[in-house]
Amino acid sequence: MPPLVKIRSERDQMSAIERRIADFILDNAHLLRDYSSQQLASALGISQSSVVKFSQKFGFRGYPDLKYSIGQAVARNGADAPAQAAPAADGDEYTRLEESLRRSKAAAEEETRLLNPREGMERIVGLVDGAGKVFVCGLGDDGLFAREFGMRLSLLGVLTVHHSDPILMMANLSAARPGDVLLVFSEFGQLPQLSQISRQFQACEGKVVSITRHTANPLRAHADAALVVSAHDSSPHIEALLYRSSLQYLLDFLFVLLCQANPDRHRQLGINLERIRHLLDT
Known part of the structure; x- marks a missing residue:
């Protein structure tokens, strides 16, 4: 299962600190390659060990493996994201809402399938x-x-x-x-x-x-x-x-x-x- 899908699907069962890490990763997956475990911990105001334990909870040896896996997933699936988002960004509110709902439903159905x-x-x-x-x-x-x-x-x-x-x-x-x-x-x-x-x-x-x-x-x-x-x-x-x-x-x-x-x-x-x-x- 792709790491971002697994993190999102398990979010409701996480502790408060784990949810903070998960939300940051989900919102900033494309920027994660620029963050070390210490930088991520500092940005969230938590300990570095919390980041490491979070990574291990999802089956990775440590944060570098988690970061690499997410980077690979973003490269595979996110290459076309800017082109897809452009029409919605340039269009009116009606177009933005329509595109946003369509993509959200597609993502939720794919996660459910997995x-x-x-x-x-x-x-x-x-x-x-x-x-x-x-x-x-x-x-x-x-x-x-x-x-x-x-x-x-x-x-x-x-x-x-x-x-x-x-x-x-x-x-x-x-x-x-x-x-x-x-x-x-x-x-x-x-x-x-x-x-x-x-x-x-x-x-x-x-x-x-x-x-x-x-x-x-x-x-x-x-x-x-x-x-x-x-x-x-x-x-x-x-x-x-x-x-x-x-x-x-x-x-x-x-x-x-x-x-x-x-x-x-x-x-x-x-x-x-x-x-x-x-x-x-x-």
């Missing part, structure tokens, strides 16, 4: 495809994504149980059987109701898949498998948009994998879509 490796995605596809029933739950805004994805699963012929009410979902756990899957949507993974539902579902020998931000949270910690979303921005309203965009990308790719993994489900999707078109035409 944080969900192939083996993890394929394991979740196997769990869902082999499940007798798939339970889908999410509250608030998460419930909108849960409902839409539950509908997609139904189109594939997957027997789906969806509820946005935790009490109704808890009641439906009486129908859970070994091998069933529970998809739990929770941006921050902190809601105790969803954690309780997950524990009860696992007690029925079902498998829990959490869909949360890439943060340390109780729901993700106790799930059997996890999908994680990366979305970071200094403006809360932009960060919320990045989360929705990255989550939608992740769910879209999971759906495509499910379609390709089982020809029978792909065939059932075609049949169900044709039924819906016929219903709408009559």
Whole structure:
């Protein structure tokens, strides 16, 4: 994983000093080659050992290795950045906002892709495809994504149980059987109701898949498998948009994998879509 992506994705789990180092590196990656560990420490008002420990936390022998890796990443991926930024800088506010949002969404989706490796995605596809029933739950805004994805699963012929009410979902756990899957949507993974539902579902020998931000949270910690979303921005309203965009990308790719993994489900999707078109035409 590229070092800047890893630093950004792990930022929420860092200590206060580590976040200061991370923010400086993320904001000044193209200038990092001019800073020694001592200069970086002095600029941030921290000890040099904190910089070294930060580098080692991300798998580097020391700060010089981290600096070199970031320099290589900037050289590979940032060569075209000035040319891309020029139109936005010379244009009006409308153009700047449009370009900034487009690039932020692309970066968040790429980070989300890197944080969900192939083996993890394929394991979740196997769990869902082999499940007798798939339970889908999410509250608030998460419930909108849960409902839409539950509908997609139904189109594939997957027997789906969806509820946005935790009490109704808890009641439906009486129908859970070994091998069933529970998809739990929770941006921050902190809601105790969803954690309780997950524990009860696992007690029925079902498998829990959490869909949360890439943060340390109780729901993700106790799930059997996890999908994680990366979305970071200094403006809360932009960060919320990045989360929705990255989550939608992740769910879209999971759906495509499910379609390709089982020809029978792909065939059932075609049949169900044709039924819906016929219903709408009559």
